[in-house]
Amino acid sequence: MFTELSVLYAKYRPEKLMEHLKLFWQRVNIPKVIKAAEQAHLWSELVFLYIVYDEPDNAALAMMERLGDWDHDQFKKVVVKVANMEIAYRAVSFYLARQPNLLPDLLAALTPRLDHGRVVKILQTEDHLPLAKPYLIATQKLNLAVVNEAYNDLLIEEEDHVTLRSSLETYDQYDAIKLAKRLENHELLEFRRIAALLYRLNGLWEESLALAKADRLWRDALETAAASKEVSVAEELAGYFVSIGNKDAFAAILYVCFELVRPDFVEEMSWRFGLSDYSMPYKLQLQRDQSTKIAALEKEVKELRTKTAEKEPDNEPSSLMGSGLGQRLMIGGPTGGPPFMGNGMPNGGMMAQPTGFY
Numbered sequence: 001m002f003t004e005l006s007v008l009y010a011k012y013r014p015e016k017l018m019e020h021l022k023l024f025w026q027r028v029n030i031p032k033v034i035k036a037a038e039q040a041h042l043w044s045e046l047v048f049l050y051i052v053y054d055e056p057d058n059a060a061l062a063m064m065e066r067l068g069d070w071d072h073d074q075f076k077k078v079v080v081k082v083a084n085m086e087i088a089y090r091a092v093s094f095y096l097a098r099q100p101n102l103l104p105d106l107l108a109a110l111t112p113r114l115d116h117g118r119v120v121k122i123l124q125t126e127d128h129l130p131l132a133k134p135y136l137i138a139t140q141k142l143n144l145a146v147v148n149e150a151y152n153d154l155l156i157e158e159e160d161h162v163t164l165r166s167s168l169e170t171y172d173q174y175d176a177i178k179l180a181k182r183l184e185n186h187e188l189l190e191f192r193r194i195a196a197l198l199y200r201l202n203g204l205w206e207e208s209l210a211l212a213k214a215d216r217l218w219r220d221a222l223e224t225a226a227a228s229k230e231v232s233v234a235e236e237l238a239g240y241f242v243s244i245g246n247k248d249a250f251a252a253i254l255y256v257c258f259e260l261v262r263p264d265f266v267e268e269m270s271w272r273f274g275l276s277d278y279s280m281p282y283k284l285q286l287q288r289d290q291s292t293k294i295a296a297l298e299k300e301v302k303e304l305r306t307k308t309a310e311k312e313p314d315n316e317p318s319s320l321m322g323s324g325l326g327q328r329l330m331i332g333g334p335t336g337g338p339p340f341m342g343n344g345m346p347n348g349g350m351m352a353q354p355t356g357f358y
Helices: 004-010 014-027 030-039 041-051 056-066 070-080 085-098 100-113 115-124 129-142 144-159 161-171 176-183 187-203 205-214 218-228 230-244 247-256 263-273 277-311
Strands: none
Touching: 004 030, 004 205, 014 030, 014 056, 014 277, 030 041, 030 144, 030 205, 030 247, 041 056, 041 263, 056 085, 056 100, 070 085, 085 100, 085 115, 100 129, 115 129, 129 144, 144 161, 144 176, 161 187, 187 205, 187 218, 205 247, 218 230, 230 247, 230 263, 247 277, 263 277
């Protein structure tokens, strides 16, 4: 009875069908009523029946294809349950075309189930990447290359160099060399500094120093030389500072790269270009370090000698009695012959016969 009444409502009194279904949907033959609602083009009722019949895939498709009045909250609850993820990706494209302002909320609901690379590709194809900025920020914690690169591209477009530097230093999955080549000719100085940073982080010292020299960013150059841990890089930069007459920077590199520049190199530069006043702090510190090392070495040698002396055995000669305590001495005969044996006679007790008496 409830099923037939639903069919009649769909045909003759469609305005009463939704109220009837909300009250008695558990007592009707839902597939039959679905067919009747579809024939009568009652899309809201059709979606309701799909939802209560636990068919989220059909409900989501019906909402995207047929509903005029959009209920975002209802669709969001339905689309997160779909079994076929193609419907979810179709929903992303649908929102880009019909509900762009609601796209971030939809992506936030679908994030755990989405293939982020595919979503980013859809957004880039439609040229609507800025709409998904909250989604990119939320998913960047996964440190995926496709998400990082998309977010970095968006920050470059927005000229947000502060956030871009933070992103590059925090998440390392991206093509650093490609990005550095893109930024090294950027019109803004801060982006060229980021390019130098990327070269430094990837061990390309010459490229990083070349950008720093071109923009006269001496601090960045000093940090690159110190990060290289290479004598040749530090001394080449020191020679460059001398060649351009930047004495202060020469003194700075002797401080920053103290362990990398060689003393003979510093002496030569000081002598040839009159930089004794600028290199004197380096020389004094070098002498102090050498004195400290020599003092520590002398202390170590002294302690080692003390420990060695304590472990050495007593070398004084021991007395005969002292060495034979607890042992019987084997004393030889008066003429150095064999020892007495048995009854005190030599040669086992057999005395030699005298000759010439008999």
